[in-house]
Amino acid sequence: MTPGLLIAAPASGSGKTTLALGLARALTRDGLRVQPFKSGPDYIDPAFHTAATGRASVNLDSWAMGPGRLSALAGAGADADLVLAEASMGLFDGVARPGETGNGASADIAARFGWPVLLVLDISGQAQSAAAVAAGFAAFDPRISLAGVVLNKVASPRHEALARVGMEAAGIAVLGALPRAPDLALPERHLGLVQAGETGDLEARLGALADFVAAHADLQAIRAGAAGTLPEDGAAPVTPPGQRIALARDAAFSFAYPHLVQGWRAAGAELLPFSPLADEAPPEAADSCWLPGGYPELHAGRLAAATRFRDGLRRFAETRAVHGECGGYMAMGAALIDAEGTAHEMAGLLGLVTSFAKRRMHLGYRLATLDRPMPGHGAGARLRGHEFHYARVIEQPDPPLARVEDATGAAVPETGSARGRATGTFFHLIAEAEA
Incomplete structure (x- = not known):
């Protein structure tokens, strides 16, 4: 059984990719076999995941993919030590009408494979109030569980301490607190990140992200929060457009x-x-x-x-x-x-x-x-x-x-x-x- 986590957030731009890449590279560097996935229709992030872990990352999409296809694709992590899946947009964001196995929300993927959610919270402009956001996410959907939160864009030790007070009162574990680090941001353009293959200093950037996350997050506690299971098999036939x-x-x-x-x-x-x-x-x-x-x-x-x-x-x-x-x-x-x-x-x-x-x-x-x-x-x-x-x-x-x-x-x-x-x-x- 390979346990996993879904790295998610309330909204885009909260720091999911920063945490996902830094954590994936840090754990891989420590000798773990980390299997990455991307929830939703994104063709840029998987290449970064692959570069960070050395294992091919693929998309898992509940609106477009049936149960057999999801199972077969997720089964690629059966020989890994840990699954790290990165969500798209906000955790519960999807379309109004369901597709093959859900409405495209990343929560569907977490629920299907039993992966607890590691919630990234941009706490800019708030402190204890961030706990109300986390508590709402923890209670919103009974299908999913919250492994804990990673605070992002922490302005000072006092800011972090106040946010931790709120989380403790809400009974939510804080598994990391990332200070503001604009220099670590990956370059972007109109369709998202500049592609991994076009980022000439990608290895240096991944190393810096790994150092950053390892210094400000509890890697052992994050690993301990992983759970769920992957299917042993599944059918995912694909008809190629030619021989x-x-x-x-x-x-x-x-x-x-x-x-x-x-x-x-x-x-x-x-x-x-x-x-x-x-x-x-x-x-x-x-x-x-x-x-x-x-x-x-x-x-x-x-x-x-x-x-x-x-x-x-x-x-x-x-x-x-x-x-x-x-x-x-x-x-x-x-x-x-x-x-x-x-x-x-x-x-x-x-x-x-x-x-x-x-x-x-x-x-x-x-x-x-x-x-x-x-x-x-x-x-x-x-x-x-x-x-x-x-x-x-x-x-x-x-x-x-x-x-x-x-x-x-x-x-x-x-x-x-x-x-x-x-x-x-x-x-x-x-x-x-x-x-």
Whole structure:
């Protein structure tokens, strides 16, 4: 049995990632096998988890994943000493209508595997009142238990002492008190953290976070608070989009969910990575091509100048399937207009024209029913995914790929599109729907 903890908070920006990475690296450095997970639809944090622990981190999502898939993915930690799962947003934040096994709240994941919650509290501007917040979280959902709290952004010893008085009165254990440390913050941009692979001093940053958490948290008490169990087995079949998949992989195309890539390999598929930014065409040995999301808007000029990539992608699509998600979808279109209003020619497999000149955020779960086939899924398949981008659609002349709705059941105008063997969607696929 592998015990675990879910590191959660009342809201985003409270310090979950700081604690999760510092704790994961500190315990790994002490010789523990730490299995990380990320609750919810985040494709950036798992790479940081993997770097901190040396073990692959995957997403666990109660809205998009059925019970068997959750069990199979969580089972990756069966040989670990400790599971550390990082929550998304606030602990109980989810959508109004349930999906496969819950509403997407991180509390669903804690409850399913019996992982107590290690609650991170940003106590800026409060002291004893923080205990009322913690007590409310401890009592709100009878399915979960609170291992204790870690106080964050502590201003002084007096501030910490007052907060501890409140927690003691509420019967809540304080397992750490982290002082304000703005120098430890990881760099960010418009879709979240700058990716792990682009953070050149990542090892130094992880070491500093580990030192910081080890100095200000009780690692032994935190380990003692872990509980729960992992399933011994579970079914999580994933249909790959081909037998030999040309997978775009560089700074512009990196948002591929780890569990999907692992699932393709487990199903026997071979991945053939290539870099559009290096002006590489999809490998000829591949029988399908997959362009993940990422940051094409930050590299639009280079992509427009990458003629070998664009010509090779067009030739590839004459005989084999090409699919793009979000940024990959935009790169398959006719043009991408950057934040300065300059239009850049893209591959032209689809007529899509997108613009970042006037940004608009699109965010949320998506349930798509395919009107046309896409790699790995036939017409009529129901797919669960998540959309998060700031692009505006200027033109979308091709037939829609799917009927898409949000988590409330409302129709979404971003339907994806299809032309010949080329397909694309704005949402990132998480799993085929079961319910």
